[in-house]
Amino acid sequence: MKNIIKPVKGTRDFYPEQMAVRTWLYGVCRRVSESFGYQEYDAPFLETLELYAAKSGEELVKEQSYVFQDRGGEMLTLRPELTPSLARMVAQRQRQLTFPIRWWSFGPFWRYERPQKGRSREFFQWNVDMLGVDSPEADAEMVAVLATFFREVGLTPEQVLILVNNRRLMDAQFEAFGIPEKGRPVVSTWIDRREKMSPEAWEAYGREIGLSEKQLQNLKAMLDDKELWKQSEELRRFLAAVEALGVDEYVRYDASIVRGLLYYTGTVIEAWEVGGEIRRSILGGGRYDNLLADVGGDPLPGVGFAMGDVVITLVLEKYGLLPTDLTIYPAPVLVTVFDQERLLESFRLASELRRAGLNVVVYPEPKRLPKQFRYADRIGARVALVLGPDELSTGQVAVKDLNSGEQHLVSRGEATVREVQRILAGANS
Amino acid sequence: MKNIIKPVKGTRDFYPEQMAVRTWLYGVCRRVSESFGYQEYDAPFLETLELYAAKSGEELVKEQSYVFQDRGGEMLTLRPELTPSLARMVAQRQRQLTFPIRWWSFGPFWRYERPQKGRSREFFQWNVDMLGVDSPEADAEMVAVLATFFREVGLTPEQVLILVNNRRLMDAQFEAFGIPEKGRPVVSTWIDRREKMSPEAWEAYGREIGLSEKQLQNLKAMLDDKELWKQSEELRRFLAAVEALGVDEYVRYDASIVRGLLYYTGTVIEAWEVGGEIRRSILGGGRYDNLLADVGGDPLPGVGFAMGDVVITLVLEKYGLLPTDLTIYPAPVLVTVFDQERLLESFRLASELRRAGLNVVVYPEPKRLPKQFRYADRIGARVALVLGPDELSTGQVAVKDLNSGEQHLVSRGEATVREVQRILAGANS
Numbered sequence: 001m002k003n004i005i006k007p008v009k010g011t012r013d014f015y016p017e018q019m020a021v022r023t024w025l026y027g028v029c030r031r032v033s034e035s036f037g038y039q040e041y042d043a044p045f046l047e048t049l050e051l052y053a054a055k056s057g058e059e060l061v062k063e064q065s066y067v068f069q070d071r072g073g074e075m076l077t078l079r080p081e082l083t084p085s086l087a088r089m090v091a092q093r094q095r096q097l098t099f100p101i102r103w104w105s106f107g108p109f110w111r112y113e114r115p116q117k118g119r120s121r122e123f124f125q126w127n128v129d130m131l132g133v134d135s136p137e138a139d140a141e142m143v144a145v146l147a148t149f150f151r152e153v154g155l156t157p158e159q160v161l162i163l164v165n166n167r168r169l170m171d172a173q174f175e176a177f178g179i180p181e182k183g184r185p186v187v188s189t190w191i192d193r194r195e196k197m198s199p200e201a202w203e204a205y206g207r208e209i210g211l212s213e214k215q216l217q218n219l220k221a222m223l224d225d226k227e228l229w230k231q232s233e234e235l236r237r238f239l240a241a242v243e244a245l246g247v248d249e250y251v252r253y254d255a256s257i258v259r260g261l262l263y264y265t266g267t268v269i270e271a272w273e274v275g276g277e278i279r280r281s282i283l284g285g286g287r288y289d290n291l292l293a294d295v296g297g298d299p300l301p302g303v304g305f306a307m308g309d310v311v312i313t314l315v316l317e318k319y320g321l322l323p324t325d326l327t328i329y330p331a332p333v334l335v336t337v338f339d340q341e342r343l344l345e346s347f348r349l350a351s352e353l354r355r356a357g358l359n360v361v362v363y364p365e366p367k368r369l370p371k372q373f374r375y376a377d378r379i380g381a382r383v384a385l386v387l388g389p390d391e392l393s394t395g396q397v398a399v400k401d402l403n404s405g406e407q408h409l410v411s412r413g414e415a416t417v418r419e420v421q422r423i424l425a426g427a428n429s
Numbered sequence: 430m431k432n433i434i435k436p437v438k439g440t441r442d443f444y445p446e447q448m449a450v451r452t453w454l455y456g457v458c459r460r461v462s463e464s465f466g467y468q469e470y471d472a473p474f475l476e477t478l479e480l481y482a483a484k485s486g487e488e489l490v491k492e493q494s495y496v497f498q499d500r501g502g503e504m505l506t507l508r509p510e511l512t513p514s515l516a517r518m519v520a521q522r523q524r525q526l527t528f529p530i531r532w533w534s535f536g537p538f539w540r541y542e543r544p545q546k547g548r549s550r551e552f553f554q555w556n557v558d559m560l561g562v563d564s565p566e567a568d569a570e571m572v573a574v575l576a577t578f579f580r581e582v583g584l585t586p587e588q589v590l591i592l593v594n595n596r597r598l599m600d601a602q603f604e605a606f607g608i609p610e611k612g613r614p615v616v617s618t619w620i621d622r623r624e625k626m627s628p629e630a631w632e633a634y635g636r637e638i639g640l641s642e643k644q645l646q647n648l649k650a651m652l653d654d655k656e657l658w659k660q661s662e663e664l665r666r667f668l669a670a671v672e673a674l675g676v677d678e679y680v681r682y683d684a685s686i687v688r689g690l691l692y693y694t695g696t697v698i699e700a701w702e703v704g705g706e707i708r709r710s711i712l713g714g715g716r717y718d719n720l721l722a723d724v725g726g727d728p729l730p731g732v733g734f735a736m737g738d739v740v741i742t743l744v745l746e747k748y749g750l751l752p753t754d755l756t757i758y759p760a761p762v763l764v765t766v767f768d769q770e771r772l773l774e775s776f777r778l779a780s781e782l783r784r785a786g787l788n789v790v791v792y793p794e795p796k797r798l799p800k801q802f803r804y805a806d807r808i809g810a811r812v813a814l815v816l817g818p819d820e821l822s823t824g825q826v827a828v829k830d831l832n833s834g835e836q837h838l839v840s841r842g843e844a845t846v847r848e849v850q851r852i853l854a855g856a857n858s
Contacts, residue, residue, distance in 0.1 A: 034760070037790030050434055068498070241772075359464050360466065
């Protein structure tokens with residue numbers, strides 16, 4: 001094996017097989033987003049460090065972002081998430097845009113994390129956001145977009161769930177337990193670790209960050225209280241709207257959902273695989289009512305979520321839901337080349353068929369016909385055409401159905417197109 | 430005006446209007462590529478510096494690439510072009526792939542250049558390549574893909590031309606003029622500058638790089654010789670194949686086409702706007718027979734081209750060929766909200782319509798109906814639905830045709846779907 005230059009760790013090569021999956025996923029995201037009236041947009045992939053300094057989590061900016069100086073000395077960041085760019089773009093046109101805006105996007109993001117199952121350093125993310133409305137019903141629509149995606153790809157509520165909590169409800173609880181505002185991020189991180197530690201280690205960690213026994217007991221009771229949402233009018237309205245949108249089977253209240261990003265202010269959501277074997281959330285999101293002001297705009301409420309392509313692909317694989325019938329080779333028709341002398345006639349024939357709207361590969365050089373037929377097989381072609389001296393002398397083309405092996409001589413021109421179309425129609429049925 | 434955080438110079442925000450154009454361009458590239466049987470693929474956006482060190486032009490790597498150290502100390506590059514990644518990917522699977530391979534891609538690239546008309550630091554590029562065949566006919570197919578793109582977007586040979594030259598023909602000429610191999614890159618750069626300088630300055634520059642008077646005269650005669658291609662069997666076969674593919678009207682031989690990238694070995698191509706007002710080439714490409722070996726693979730011939738999105742967009746704008754009827758708002762149906770009490774009924778109705786396959790926006794909060802109708806206008810909706818107390822008590826929906834202003838009461842359920850579809854069918858015709 002030669003020493004081939006390596007790709008960068010945590011990046012992925014998209015050969016046509018992998019690319020077809022990415023394109024399929026992008027297409028589902030498009031279909032679902034558009035069915036709710038969301039418009040596609042995109043932000044630059046390079047942004048200033050300043051943009052993230054305001055509100056993205058500390059860990060995200062200081063430890064996980066690719067930050068570097070350009071040749072002009074400016075500090076740039078490969079975007080680790082989209083919401084700050086969205087806020088910047090909306091703030092720039094806040095006077096011109098028609099609110100509410102509903103926008104979606106699908107594109108690349110970068111985080112310097114240890115590459116492992118379900119994680120890569122360069123990944124794709126579906127982002128969906130609504131700006132200009134502050135209501136639990138808007139939050140419910142966001143969850144309906146998500147649940148519709150799950151339905152569309154065939155994931156059931158027995159396989160994936162959308163877990164919901166509310167920052168304001170949590171804050172009221174923290175307040176009641178005597179946990180001051182500046183201590184809450186640490187407590188949130190502690191809550192987030194519960195599932196990843198033994199109960200003893202987790203409680204010890206709670207004492208370490210300064211929680212009293214009373215606070216510990218209160219917090220544990222809060223986390224286990226499945227009915228706590230009833231104390232929040234916001235959550236009650238949210239769940240009623242989720243029901244009206246017909247997606248309640250996918251949604252559960254869960255007090256342990258605390259999102260790390262500092263900008264969330266109300267509803268927060270995460271989706272998880274139910275079996276629990278895939279130990280990373282499928283996506284996260286929530287309501288962020290201050291973000292525009294943080295980048296220099298006027299205050300504007302918003303809600304959104306982001307789903308990376310890596311974990312959802314693992315989940316789909318696990319349940320056998322990745323499509324197996326994707327078109328990897330786009331051309332079902334191969335024009336063979338009889339010999340060097342007749343090569344250009346094959347080129348002409350291929351052009352004629354393309355002008356009739358067919359996707360056509362022409363074998364690019366004279367090789368033995370059996371080799372060309374084998375190639376046709378490998379690229380999944382359904383029809384092969386032969387144009388030898390006999391066919392050329394009579395103005396005909398030999399059209400071979402590669403499934404049945406049958407071959408017919410037809411006149412060149414419209415008759416050829418019709419015969420090819422006839423075989424393709426049969427092959428698809 | 431508040432001080433909103435700025436985007437990075439040379440990057441672009443894609444609001445839905447601009448995104449629709451990018452998506453349209455991507456779609457045309459897909460259609461054309463697939464009509465010739467090319468498969469979509471993609472490489473990582475981050476690659477090692479090493480990958481480009483081998484063969485990309487000096488200027489590209491040393492002056493124009495974004496190069497930086499990651500948190501682990503590795504030297505990374507934001508890809509400035511795709512061909513080296515393609516070579517790496519093919520080399521990795523050289524034993525498994527079925528040749529010839531025909532691959533295309535559409536994605537982001539970065540070059541640190543002075544931003545100006547026709548140039549941005551972050552741009553998108555269409556790449557098309559065929560590997561595994563070494564023939565002038567394969568080169569001609571590449572040009573046919575390109576010409577088909579021009580036809581598809583409506584650009585005529587009076588507006589754009591594909592200019593062609595051949596490195597081997599040039600080398601034979603350089604040899605005959607006594608220009609040694611290591612001096613040829615400098616001479617190529619000099620040839621490339623001809624159009625950008627006065628004849629006197631250009632000749633003086635030629636003497637400066639060491640050309641003798643005799644060499645100067647020979648080179649000038651060579652550049653002006655429109656028939657020189659006849660001396661190259663490769664170019665003769667290439668142009669015959671271009672004719673067979675029916676795209677000769679777009680193709681001209683031009684001895685002044687020298688591509689800067691070191692890896693080209695045979696045919697080289699550039700496309701230019703004919704009027705000459707847009708002073709940057711639309712695209713470039715050619716044959717590169719050594720590139721795989723350079724990244725550690727076995728030698729494999731290849732040919733390809735790359736077209737950035739910025740210059741072609743300028744050309745399309747100049748000729749009024751950017752589509753003006755792109756769908757910016759994907760949902761033609763708006764469900765209004767009568768009041769807070771009936772909000773969830775509107776959500777239910779929207780869900781019913783979506784399940785019937787319609788793209789539906791629901792106004793997310795109760796506002797005065799005229800305001801909601803104005804919103805429907807602004808987002809280009811064709812149909813608005815009203816569900817007030819009267820409609821709810823009779824199990825009906827008011828369906829309003831926003832073009833004609835006509836409004837009908839229909840039963841909720843299938844009748845609603847049919848009425849909406851009827852209006853949409855009329856609106857499209």
